[in-house]
Amino acid sequence: MTDATQAFQKFLSEKNQHYTTQRALIVGEFLRANAHLSAEELYAIVKRKENNIGQVTVFRTLKLLEEAGIAKPVNFGDKTVRYEMNYETEHHDHLVCTLCGKVIEVLDSKLEKRKEKVCSKYEFVPLNHRLEIFGICKACR
């Protein structure tokens, strides 16, 4: 039982929603995979463990996880939405390898500072942002 799972249970009970077996399975596999999964990929994983589960339940649970601050939608150029862990994680940028698909999460304080500087130059108040760099990773070179 991870912290994130507990947080999800808390989130649900505070809204008088149920921590069902399906939701337990989905959040468990989502956290265990620790990857940038699409709804379809996550569905394939949980379906192996519990054949009777519906694709719809995965969509709905991902929405809940997003509300609960546990999952965060990201987009890497392929047309489906992916979700990454968002529980007690810091903001980070992504280096996406266009050959092997690997995603490196990076955090660089100087880069963050420069982003802020650019915003202030335009008197723009940043709320959130995303930076994806597509290219070739070390292993693929």
Place this chain on the structure above:
Amino acid sequence: MTDATQAFQKFLSEKNQHYTTQRALIVGEFLRANAHLSAEELYAIVKRKENNIGQVTVFRTLKLLEEAGIAKPVNFGDKTVRYEMNYETEHHDHLVCTLCGKVIEVLDSKLEKRKEKVCSKYEFVPLNHRLEIFGICKACR
């Protein structure tokens, strides 16, 4: 007749494709709008000038403009793909106002340098990237 239009004609003739009246209208309005238009928005604009045009033709022409290096797909969080001018333009980042929808295009050389630095730190060869910062613009504050 702009340079970009001429480039499109050249691109088409080199591939033995036709510069039709529809394509002329679509590229003309796309360039004139000089905005981040979705296929649907561009369709609405051209439809006003030529009622007989099909939505499909707009989709197909935008794909061609992309191939020709004249349009570039961008995504600002709303779920449809938008296109921006990409003919003889420099890379730039986007400040997207979440209140009025305005998009400020910015280029900051120090920011670009820092992005490169981060890549080299991970021995990652960048091919292209995108940075979108969502927030509140000067006018909306």
Place this chain on the structure above:
DNA sequence: CTGACTGCAAACCCTTTGCACTAAA
């Protein structure tokens, strides 16, 4: 002329919704 283009309608893909049934609290 002839191959490319158009517009319509239908198909697609991912996602959401309506609804009767099931299960958590």
Place this chain on the structure above:
DNA sequence: TTTAGTGCAAAGGGTTTGCAGTCAG
């Protein structure tokens, strides 16, 4: 028990494709 959740199937929204008629070169 009672309210929320589930799974199915059907509907949505944006985009793509098949096809017969049309047009640019």
